[in-house]
Amino acid sequence: MPIADRVAVRLRVNGEEVAVMVPPYKTLLEVLREDLGLTGTKHGCELGECSTCGVLVDGRPYLSCLAMPLDLEGREITTVEGMADGSEPDPLQVAFAELGAAQCGYCTPAMLLTARALLDHDPHPTRDAIKEALSGVLCRCTGYLKIFEAVELAASRGRRHG
Amino acid sequence: MLRLPRLDYLRPRSVGEATELAAKHPGAMFIAGGTDLVPNLKRRQFNATTLISLNALPDGRLVEGDIHHGVTIGARVTLDELARHEMLGSPFRALAQACGSVSTPQVRYMGTLGGNLLVDPRCNYYNQTYSWRKAVGFCLKKDGDICLVARSSPRCWAVSSSDSAPAALALNAEVTLQGVEGTRRMAAAALYRDDGIDYTSKRPDEVITTIHLPAVEGRMTSAYWKLRRRPAFDFPILGVAVAITWDGGAVREARAALGAVASHPVDITSFLAPLEGARPTEDLIAEVAEAADKPSRPLDNTDLSHYWRKRMTKVYIERALRDACGLEPLGGRLTAQVRAGAG
Numbered sequence: 145m146p147i148a149d150r151v152a153v154r155l156r157v158n159g160e161e162v163a164v165m166v167p168p169y170k171t172l173l174e175v176l177r178e179d180l181g182l183t184g185t186k187h188g189c190e191l192g193e194c195s196t197c198g199v200l201v202d203g204r205p206y207l208s209c210l211a212m213p214l215d216l217e218g219r220e221i222t223t224v225e226g227m228a229d230g231s232e233p234d235p236l237q238v239a240f241a242e243l244g245a246a247q248c249g250y251c252t253p254a255m256l257l258t259a260r261a262l263l264d265h266d267p268h269p270t271r272d273a274i275k276e277a278l279s280g281v282l283c284r285c286t287g288y289l290k291i292f293e294a295v296e297l298a299a300s301r302g303r304r305h306g
Numbered sequence: 307m308l309r310l311p312r313l314d315y316l317r318p319r320s321v322g323e324a325t326e327l328a329a330k331h332p333g334a335m336f337i338a339g340g341t342d343l344v345p346n347l348k349r350r351q352f353n354a355t356t357l358i359s360l361n362a363l364p365d366g367r368l369v370e371g372d373i374h375h376g377v378t379i380g381a382r383v384t385l386d387e388l389a390r391h392e393m394l395g396s397p398f399r400a401l402a403q404a405c406g407s408v409s410t411p412q413v414r415y416m417g418t419l420g421g422n423l424l425v426d427p428r429c430n431y432y433n434q435t436y437s438w439r440k441a442v443g444f445c446l447k448k449d450g451d452i453c454l455v456a457r458s459s460p461r462c463w464a465v466s467s468s469d470s471a472p473a474a475l476a477l478n479a480e481v482t483l484q485g486v487e488g489t490r491r492m493a494a495a496a497l498y499r500d501d502g503i504d505y506t507s508k509r510p511d512e513v514i515t516t517i518h519l520p521a522v523e524g525r526m527t528s529a530y531w532k533l534r535r536r537p538a539f540d541f542p543i544l545g546v547a548v549a550i551t552w553d554g555g556a557v558r559e560a561r562a563a564l565g566a567v568a569s570h571p572v573d574i575t576s577f578l579a580p581l582e583g584a585r586p587t588e589d590l591i592a593e594v595a596e597a598a599d600k601p602s603r604p605l606d607n608t609d610l611s612h613y614w615r616k617r618m619t620k621v622y623i624e625r626a627l628r629d630a631c632g633l634e635p636l637g638g639r640l641t642a643q644v645r646a647g648a649g
Binding site: 204211258 | 355
């Protein structure tokens with residue numbers, strides 16, 4: 145039996161149902177970036193070691209470079225493009241911008257989403273809980289302190305302001 | 307982009323169907339969390355042309371039972387769930403600690419216990435991209451004909467790098483496998499073979515369905531200690547799991563296993579015999595640990611120097627035993643590497 149060139153995959157990304165025809169061996173990272181044009185999700189090591197490809201699946205951080213789209217049908221996928229509420233950025237995005245918690249910015253989408261998952265489960269995390277939650281995401285610039293401070297600032301402001 | 311090879315992706319709806327598909331497609335591999343399989347496939351460490359996903363199965367996601375009757379864990383329960391599961395309290399803490407120390411939080415949300423038990427043994431000459439391996443010269447484990455760690459060796463010395471495997475051995479766990487020829491249940495230790503390539507007795511069509519932790523009589527304590535360069539990320543370069551059952555203040559039975567010192571998890575229970583019937587003092591534990599590192603023979607094929615990993619074996623056995631015996635932890639920088647479960 146020949147290997148299927150393309151299969152139909154139905155995903156729910158940032159609250160929208162999308163259907164794509166993709167090779168079954170494409171990872172979620174490849175489908176997001178190449179088939180859905182959602183290039184906010186970055187590709188780093190592509191081996192599960194740096195987490196810069198992090199997205200949320202049902203509110204939990206997942207590595208899109210290791211996730212197989214066919215297994216994610218029916219699950220809720222959130223990328224950095226889905227964080228803002230219309231023109232209103234997520235409080236984490238505001239705090240990251242205010243405190244300069246991004247240097248090169250490559251890990252920022254994954255940092256934001258991973259921090260979002262943390263705050264949704266623990267609205268007032270300790271510094272240690274923040275470190276633990278973000279420990280998988282490698283900041284290549286080693287700018288972790290400002291990132292921790294930005295998560296704390298966003299936590300102090302609550303879910304959404306305005 | 308580092309991409310997967312062309313392959314078919316099948317999603318059976320029952321374990322029976324999964325095993326039949328595996329029997330029908332020689333060379334097919336099962337995928338659950340994918341956190342070990344996908345990187346390895348991207349680096350062309352396997353030749354699979356078919357992946358059989360276990361993620362559409364209706365079962366395998368439950369933890370059932372209690373410490374008095376034994377606990378049954380579905381093979382697809384995630385490492386994150388187990389790291390914080392209330393059922394894995396004091397007696398079974400070593401397994402929770404082991405699962406909570408696997409890689410990063412993201413990997414633990416995806417990775418499963420069944421997958422971690424069967425992590426493909428690792429080696430500095432093997433877990434590399436195809437082009438790296440080609441440039442250096444392929445090794446015995448994949449595409450080559452000599453072992454680059456021990457060039458005259460007829461066998462592969464890739465390192466068993468599972469955190470949960472030594473914990474499973476120390477806790478006397480059993481696993482149930484289902485294949486086309488039926489179901490069998492075996493001691494966790496019997497799942498492993500001392501070979502970097504042929505590292506498991508699981509047949510290609512078999513799926514691990516459940517892991518069983520036996521009922522605890524009386525009081526039991528356990529601990530898992532893990533050594534690695536980066537506490538937030540790395541595979542173990544040494545793992546020590548110990549479990550102790552008690553008669554009052556004396557040890558009734560002490561079991562232990564080492565991870566990442568050989569191609570299989572190594573049972574060192576026989577070295578703990580001096581503890582049995584005794585009250586474990588600091589001196590006795592130090593004496594036992596001094597001798598119990600004998601089976602640890604790390605080679606120069608994982609992170610950090612193998613001399614140091616060998617020297618650290620007795621240190622970590624001592625620390626794990628002290629932990630399980632409720633003694634004060636010894637000081638030192640590496641103490642911080644051990645956390646009781648994940649945040």
